[in-house]
Amino acid sequence: MKIIAFAEQRNNQFKKTAFEVVCAAKTIADELSAELVALVVGGNVSPIAGELGKYGASRVIVVEDSRLQYYSTTAYAKVIAEVAQQESGQVIFLSASSLGKDVAPRVAAKLDAGLATDCTAIRVENGDCVATRPVYAGKGLTDVRITSPVKMFSLRPNVFSAGTPSSGAATIEKRNVPLTDADFTAAVKEVKASSGKKDVAEADIIVSGGRGLKGPEHFAMIEELASTLNAAVGASRAVVDAGWRPHDEQVGQTGKTVAPTLYIAVAISGAVQHLAGMSSSKFIVAINKDKDAPIFSIADYGIVGDAFEIVPAFSAELKKVLGK
Amino acid sequence: MKILVFVNHVPDTETKVKVSADGKTIDPAGVNYMLNPYDEIAVEEGLKLREKSSGEVVVVSLGTDANKETLRKALAMGCDKAVVLKDSSPRDSFGVARALADYAKEYSPDIILCGKQSIDYDDAQVGGLVAEMLGLPSISVVVNLDVTDGAIVAEREIEGGHEIVHSRLPAVIIAQKGLNQPRYPSLKGIMDAKRKQIEERVVSAIKPRVEVLAMKKPSAKPPGKIVGTDASAIPELVRLLHEEAKII
Numbered sequence: 001m002k003i004i005a006f007a008e009q010r011n012n013q014f015k016k017t018a019f020e021v022v023c024a025a026k027t028i029a030d031e032l033s034a035e036l037v038a039l040v041v042g043g044n045v046s047p048i049a050g051e052l053g054k055y056g057a058s059r060v061i062v063v064e065d066s067r068l069q070y071y072s073t074t075a076y077a078k079v080i081a082e083v084a085q086q087e088s089g090q091v092i093f094l095s096a097s098s099l100g101k102d103v104a105p106r107v108a109a110k111l112d113a114g115l116a117t118d119c120t121a122i123r124v125e126n127g128d129c130v131a132t133r134p135v136y137a138g139k140g141l142t143d144v145r146i147t148s149p150v151k152m153f154s155l156r157p158n159v160f161s162a163g164t165p166s167s168g169a170a171t172i173e174k175r176n177v178p179l180t181d182a183d184f185t186a187a188v189k190e191v192k193a194s195s196g197k198k199d200v201a202e203a204d205i206i207v208s209g210g211r212g213l214k215g216p217e218h219f220a221m222i223e224e225l226a227s228t229l230n231a232a233v234g235a236s237r238a239v240v241d242a243g244w245r246p247h248d249e250q251v252g253q254t255g256k257t258v259a260p261t262l263y264i265a266v267a268i269s270g271a272v273q274h275l276a277g278m279s280s281s282k283f284i285v286a287i288n289k290d291k292d293a294p295i296f297s298i299a300d301y302g303i304v305g306d307a308f309e310i311v312p313a314f315s316a317e318l319k320k321v322l323g324k
Numbered sequence: 325m326k327i328l329v330f331v332n333h334v335p336d337t338e339t340k341v342k343v344s345a346d347g348k349t350i351d352p353a354g355v356n357y358m359l360n361p362y363d364e365i366a367v368e369e370g371l372k373l374r375e376k377s378s379g380e381v382v383v384v385s386l387g388t389d390a391n392k393e394t395l396r397k398a399l400a401m402g403c404d405k406a407v408v409l410k411d412s413s414p415r416d417s418f419g420v421a422r423a424l425a426d427y428a429k430e431y432s433p434d435i436i437l438c439g440k441q442s443i444d445y446d447d448a449q450v451g452g453l454v455a456e457m458l459g460l461p462s463i464s465v466v467v468n469l470d471v472t473d474g475a476i477v478a479e480r481e482i483e484g485g486h487e488i489v490h491s492r493l494p495a496v497i498i499a500q501k502g503l504n505q506p507r508y509p510s511l512k513g514i515m516d517a518k519r520k521q522i523e524e525r526v527v528s529a530i531k532p533r534v535e536v537l538a539m540k541k542p543s544a545k546p547p548g549k550i551v552g553t554d555a556s557a558i559p560e561l562v563r564l565l566h567e568e569a570k571i572i
């Protein structure tokens with residue numbers, strides 16, 4: 001049996017999720033006594049391909065083409081599906097990152113494969129992969145199995161460990177997948193980076209603010225706390241709808257699903273739709289003046305009090321402790 | 325322009341999940357349903373495209389008679405025609421996409437709009453599957469869309485920024501929150517929608533590729549610790565984050 005792990009890169013640098021996927025795929029491959037093949041696609045990715053050896057891939061297939069420097073849904077789907085077919089891969093792992101979420105269904109349709117998206121755990125049972133995936137925004141958890149011959153799983157970012165890099169080495173194999181203009185019917189022409197801003201979907205620490213902050217100007221103290229912690233700024237829907245914050249910061253059922261190590265919720269009540277997006281955070285701190293706010297039901301640590309007093313004190317203490 | 329929008333009928337966001345006796349699905353008792361929030365955005369975008377270029381907006385939903393309620397909401401917002409594809413047996417996204425793609429093939433739209441994900445199973449698959457089944461380009465998590473003379477320029481969200489994607493009609497556009505602000509149905513719209521016929525079609529069952537073995541509720545977290553009621557609690561909070569959580 002062969003397992004394919006798609007290792008995502010941007011600008012010829014692996015994303016952390018690439019290591020998470022390779023490492024999780026390696027664990028499953030070992031249990032199934034299967035061979036693991038990692039796949040890297042991009043413009044100039046041979047120089048980095050070897051890194052995957054440290055995360056358990058003994059073979060890495062590289063598909064390089066200058067037109068693949070930027071992501072193209074149609075071209076990437078073709079490359080992944082073709083390599084999977086050439087290798088007769090039966091199980092394919094990728095990340096449920098923005099790229100993974102976009103490409104996975106198209107690859108699944110090409111391979112006639114069942115796809116379980118955004119999985120938070122994966123295990124082997126009777127020689128088959130069983131994945132856990134949250135449904136109803138995390139209010140339910142399902143265990144699923146895929147019945148088609150080719151099985152695909154996308155893994156929620158930040159949930160699986162990337163392990164510690166070993167000294168393992170990998171053999172690198174360049175593979176040519178012929179592409180024509182017709183394979184680029186949807187192509188990225190430009191990438192606009194949000195000016196040095198950390199994204200909630202990728203951050204290890206998030207400081208989120210809610211309507212209790214009374215106005216957009218008071219997010220300055222949230223930004224200060226976030227920058228002290230090297231964290232991303234998040235927001236509840238109430239403040240996004242009010243236009244205080246951009247909607248790419250919204251956490252929740254109709255915003256982003258996040259799973260950081262630390263989530264600090266400031267003046268957020270903790271409506272079910274907000275909890276849906278952040279309840280799988282490893283540690284949750286809530287600061288709210290209402291002791292009955294539902295956010296406290298899932299917080300590990302809470303302070304019942306006034307954010308306007310507590311947040312600046314929190315930043316000041318951290319600066320002292322962290323020597324900033 | 326022929327505009328086709330996929331709309332799903334889903335439990336509303338306040339739903340308390342209770343697992344049914346089969347141990348695999350949610351207990352539908354007392355659950356209220358709504359037009360999937362992302363699909364409301366897709367409907368709005370369809371209406372805006374029609375206003376810009378004329379044509380018609382057709383909404384289609386796969387499910388049971390109950391889905392008609394959601395289709396009526398879309399009609400009330402201003403869609404021209406609604407179709408329910410009926411199949412009461414369970415389907416996964418692949419099965420849903422198959423039926424929607426078959427319908428789309430027959431209708432042959434210039435553009436297909438759908439939502440980023442259904443907020444029940446959170447699959448986020450149908451748009452990409454349908455596009456691939458039809459051999460069309462797809463652009464997902466779209467927050468800005470311009471369609472001029474068949475050329476598409478769309479902005480999609482990625483981690484830490486946005487991608488500007490170019491493509492051509494026909495295509496599948498997968499809506500993300502932020503694309504637009506959906507309108508409320510007008511009173512006239514609601515009255516008109518009541519009179520409109522909803523076309524019904526029965527589609528044959530298809531075996532799911534993703535089999536649910538079990539559903540459970542996540543284990544409740546033990547109650548957390550209230551560290552204090554004012555700024556004097558901060559040193560203790562920082563100590564806990566450092567020593568217990570080992571974060572700072």
Ligand SMILES: Cc1cc2nc3c(=O)[nH]c(=O)nc-3n(C[C@H](O)[C@H](O)[C@H](O)COP(=O)(O)OP(=O)(O)OC[C@H]3O[C@@H](n4cnc5c(N)ncnc54)[C@H](O)[C@@H]3O)c2cc1C
Pocket residue numbers: 209210211212213235236237238239250251252253254255256266267268269270271272273274277287288289290293305306307308337361
């Ligand atoms: C279909 C649908 C989808 C939704 N999706 C989302 C989503 O994705 N994300 C999301 O967040 N919401 C979502 N919501 C909205 C959600 O229901 C809540 O309305 C929203 O989360 C509330 O935001 P909030 O906590 O900032 O505001 P509020 O509920 O108004 O809470 C403000 C909190 O601030 C506290 N406070 C006030 N002053 C202070 C102070 N000085 N110091 C400390 N605390 C203070 C108050 O005690 C209160 O708890 C959705 C709703 C629907 C219907």
Ligand SMILES: Nc1ncnc2c1ncn2[C@@H]1O[C@H](COP(=O)(O)O)[C@@H](O)[C@H]1O
Pocket residue numbers: 330331332333360362363366384385386387417420424437438439440441442443445446447448449450451
């Ligand atoms: N049963 C359905 N009927 C019509 N459209 C659907 C159905 N299920 C999903 N969709 C569409 O596909 C999108 C993605 O859904 P999903 O892949 O189920 O998360 C939704 O936002 C809808 O636009």
